[in-house]
Amino acid sequence: MYQAIEAISKAGIIQPLEPVLFDENEHLVILRLTKTYVGATTSPTPPADWKRWAGVLKNSPNLNDDPVTIQQAMRHEWD
Secondary structure (H helix, E strand, C coil): CCCCCCEEEECCEEEECCCCCCCCCCCCCCCCCCCCCCCCCCCCCCCCCHHHHCCCCCCCHHHCCCHHHHHHHHHCCCC
16 A cells, blocks of 8 residues: 655655654655656756746736736626
């Protein structure tokens, strides 16, 4: 039977978020969900440059009104 146990890593030491009792010499398999493995032959891709999106919507015809008016219209869209 498989059991999911949520844990965090602090300074490389795995710590369960809730108390868990393990049998002595119990075989555990750890599945890492938050990071992908980068092998020795591949190089990680650089993060996308977020600055390229700065100012893209400044001339949008949908955002020409007062920001408060736009927010109120979106909030009451289904009324």
